[in-house]
Amino acid sequence: MRSTRIKPSEIGFALFRHGVLGLGALLMLAPFILMVSVSLKPPGEIFAPEFTLWPQTFYAWENYSAAFSKQPLARFILNGFIVTIAIFTFQLITALPCAYALAKLNWRGRETVFALVLLGLLIPHQVTAIPLYILFWKLGLLNSYAAIILPSTISVFGIFLMRQFFMTVPNDLIAAARLDGLGEFGIVWRIMLPTAVPAVIAFWVLSFVWNWNEFFWPLIVVQSEHLATPPLGVVFFANAEAGTNYGPLMAAATAITAPLVLAFLLAQRWFIDGVTMTAVK
Amino acid sequence: MVDAVVNLGVSAPPRRRRAGERAEILAAWVLAGPALALMWIMLLGPAVAVMVLSFTDWTFGMPSFAWIGFGNYLEMAEDPVFWKTLRNTLVYVAFVVPLAVFIGLGAALLIEAGTSLRGFYRAAFFLPVTSTLLAMALVFQFAFHPTLGAINRTLAVLGIPTTDWLKNADTALFALGVIGVWQAVGLSMVLFLAGLKAVPKDLYEAAAVDGADSAWERFRRVTWPMLGPASVFVVAITAIRAFQVFDTVAVLTDGGPNKATSVILYQMYQEGFSFLRSAYAAALTVVFLGFVLVLTLLQVSLQERRTHYG
Numbered sequence: 324m325r326s327t328r329i330k331p332s333e334i335g336f337a338l339f340r341h342g343v344l345g346l347g348a349l350l351m352l353a354p355f356i357l358m359v360s361v362s363l364k365p366p367g368e369i370f371a372p373e374f375t376l377w378p379q380t381f382y383a384w385e386n387y388s389a390a391f392s393k394q395p396l397a398r399f400i401l402n403g404f405i406v407t408i409a410i411f412t413f414q415l416i417t418a419l420p421c422a423y424a425l426a427k428l429n430w431r432g433r434e435t436v437f438a439l440v441l442l443g444l445l446i447p448h449q450v451t452a453i454p455l456y457i458l459f460w461k462l463g464l465l466n467s468y469a470a471i472i473l474p475s476t477i478s479v480f481g482i483f484l485m486r487q488f489f490m491t492v493p494n495d496l497i498a499a500a501r502l503d504g505l506g507e508f509g510i511v512w513r514i515m516l517p518t519a520v521p522a523v524i525a526f527w528v529l530s531f532v533w534n535w536n537e538f539f540w541p542l543i544v545v546q547s548e549h550l551a552t553p554p555l556g557v558v559f560f561a562n563a564e565a566g567t568n569y570g571p572l573m574a575a576a577t578a579i580t581a582p583l584v585l586a587f588l589l590a591q592r593w594f595i596d597g598v599t600m601t602a603v604k
Numbered sequence: 605m606v607d608a609v610v611n612l613g614v615s616a617p618p619r620r621r622r623a624g625e626r627a628e629i630l631a632a633w634v635l636a637g638p639a640l641a642l643m644w645i646m647l648l649g650p651a652v653a654v655m656v657l658s659f660t661d662w663t664f665g666m667p668s669f670a671w672i673g674f675g676n677y678l679e680m681a682e683d684p685v686f687w688k689t690l691r692n693t694l695v696y697v698a699f700v701v702p703l704a705v706f707i708g709l710g711a712a713l714l715i716e717a718g719t720s721l722r723g724f725y726r727a728a729f730f731l732p733v734t735s736t737l738l739a740m741a742l743v744f745q746f747a748f749h750p751t752l753g754a755i756n757r758t759l760a761v762l763g764i765p766t767t768d769w770l771k772n773a774d775t776a777l778f779a780l781g782v783i784g785v786w787q788a789v790g791l792s793m794v795l796f797l798a799g800l801k802a803v804p805k806d807l808y809e810a811a812a813v814d815g816a817d818s819a820w821e822r823f824r825r826v827t828w829p830m831l832g833p834a835s836v837f838v839v840a841i842t843a844i845r846a847f848q849v850f851d852t853v854a855v856l857t858d859g860g861p862n863k864a865t866s867v868i869l870y871q872m873y874q875e876g877f878s879f880l881r882s883a884y885a886a887a888l889t890v891v892f893l894g895f896v897l898v899l900t901l902l903q904v905s906l907q908e909r910r911t912h913y914g
Contacts, residue, residue, distance in 0.1 A: 340718050347711060348728035351786065355731070357754055358743045370752060421639035429625070430632035436640060443647050445900050447848055449869055450893050451650035453657065453876050453886050457664070458650075477642035507631035536736045538851045539869075543877055554738035558855055561742055569746055576739035587734045591727060594734065598791065599798040 358580070362386050362573040369569050382570060390574035394563060398549060399556030400579065406471050406552055407534045411527055413476035418526075419519075422485035423511045427497055437486075443479035449539055456543060470544040471552065475534055481526050484597075488522040489515060525597030528590050535583060553579040651893070658887035664880035676887035685863060686871070686888075692777055693847065693867045699781040700788060700846040705838055707785070708792025709831075713823070715793075716800050726797070730790035737787060741852045744783050745770065770856055773864040780852045780865055788845060792838045799834030803827060833907050840903030844896055868892050 356376070361369055365382040368375070390396055424430070425437050455474050456465070464470045492515065500514045516523065538554040545551055548559055560575050587594055658676055662669035680686045708729075715725050732740070747754045750768040759766050769779040807826045816825050850869040853859060859866035859874070869892060876885030 337718060337720075340714050341721070344711065344714050344721070344725045347707070348725055351728050351732055351789070353754070354740055354743045354747065354786070355735070357747060358740075361746065374754065374757060417639040417642055420635035424632040424635040428628055428632040428635075430629040433632070436636055439640070439643060439648065443643055445897060446647060446651050446893065447844070447896055448647075449848065449850070449872070450654060450889055451647060452872075453882055453889060454650035454653035455646070456877070457882065460664075474646050477639060477646050479643065479647065482639060507628075507635060511635065532734050536738070538738050538854070539873075542854070543873070554736055554851070557736075557739050557742065561855070572742060573746070576736075576742055580736050580739050583734055583736060584731065587731065588727070591723075591730075595726070595730065595794050598733075598794055 386570040386574040389571040403553040410475045414478040418481035426489035524593045662883045689866045689871045697846040700784040703785045704788035711793045712796035733790040803830040
């Protein structure tokens with residue numbers, strides 16, 4: 324039982340806990356701090372022997388305007404939104420009906436299809452790169468939005484996540500909807516979707532983060548600068564600036580990381596829920 | 605954790621088909637059809653195709669090809685670059701996984717042990733998981749800069765010898781590993797946090813009755829055994845993700861210096877998309893897939909055993 328007086332050992336433990344976690348948190352955040360700090364500094368201060376957190380000469384405007392004008396950074400960010408929104412739309416309209424059929428309908432082949440979904444979960448997406456590259460080459464689709472988007476239009480992870488969630492929806496709800504004359508298609512979108520909002524948000528956040536950050540596949544299929552997704556854009560930027568123009572480079576890195584950090588801070592709970600939902604089913 | 609799968613095995617008793625049932629079967633295929641078709645075209649089909657391709661000698665753009673059996677795999681076995689690449693990948697995984705798992709576990713335990721600032725610490729440790737690794741890799745490149753970098757400046761103050769970490773063949777792989785650990789800690793932390801939440805509180809009381817007074821005894825007798833299945837999963841997912849290391853290699857070292865940081869996916873990328881040796885790259889992909897599948901199978905069998913006895 325806990326005593327009402329605070330024991331010295333408890334204060335000691337609290338100091339230890341905050342000391343260790345505080346140092347850890349500082350190390351985890353240090354790259355972000357360094358990135359933003361450098362993005363605000365003039366070249367002279369970046370290369371100065373002593374490091375200061377806050378710039379003596381505020382150079383943010385110069386760095387950020389250079390970042391957005393030397394390379395089409397706004398275009399990269401726009402591409403990021405185009406690609407992630409298109410991908411998630413496709414993932415949702417294919418995964419939700421499939422998850423419903425797997426969770427709530429009786430049909431032969433259900434076990435087989437679910438086994439294929441589980442098998443799909445085991446295959447890292449890099450495995451498909453060479454055959455898909457050849458396929459898109461044959462179809463004349465290389466170096467296009469379609470080439471970036473199409474491989475991610477299906478998410479076995481999403482099907483699995485939504486199926487697990489739909490399993491918990493009571494059957495009575497579906498039976499009642501059928502009595503009201505709703506078709507199976509209507510049930511998916513008008514009954515199941517509203518009950519599954521938390522899972523859909525978790526799915527969306529993970530899909531957004533994953534596809535915003537994806538580098539391997541866009542690197543393979545995209546040659547044109549105007550199609551570059553944010554990570555690819557950063558590489559174009561680093562190559563063009565020969566890696567010495569750190570101020571604008573860090574400004575570009577900050578601009579590209581910012582949407583994700585904001586999304587994370589706003590939707591932290593969904594984020595962490597989504598990650599753990601698959602682990603602790 | 606396997607109950608969802610087991611439920612499916614229970615089939616309904618045989619009945620005569622009603623019209624409604626037939627409609628249900630039709631509806632199921634219509635609803636699952638688009639996803640199933642896309643799954644075959646974009647995922648399962650290509651995975652089969654890559655295995656088939658690995659038995660040919662096709663190079664990208666060639667009008668014809670020949671079946672060469674295990675020729676690509678034999679070439680791989682005789683190529684010292686392949687063995688170096690495989691060794692690098694395994695060293696990277698062996699470096700990242702224990703550090704990420706134990707730091708994640710320690711962070712999760714310390715965060716759960718108190719109540720203040722929980723949300724802040726959780727967010728701080730998890731932020732790297734969600735950030736754009738490529739942008740952050742460039743920040744690390746700056747931090748690793750031999751003279752201007754924050755890392756060498758700090759080490760110099762502490763009197764620790766410094767080097768050009770990313771350009772030194774002895775240290776480059778571990779410098780990339782540090783970035784890998786930095787990104788992986790948050791994931792293992794949240795998975796352990798979820799595992800800790802699932803530990804029944806009365807077990808601690810029971811352990812206290814049994815004389816487990818110290819924090820260490822409570823951890824050894826209750827927390828750690830109860831975290832068993834979660835820790836198997838954390839190790840497996842961290843290892844699989846570490847196995848897929850590519851971004852930092854591609855942007856920071858190009859596999860160098862002198863192949864010191866060439867990893868399996870990077871070699872696959874070079875062979876397949878720089879040298880256009882599609883069939884050989886396909887064989888490398890199959891090796892990569894093989895390692896990932898073995899890790900997953902190990903995880904599943906360990907997890908089932910531990911769940912069974914735990």
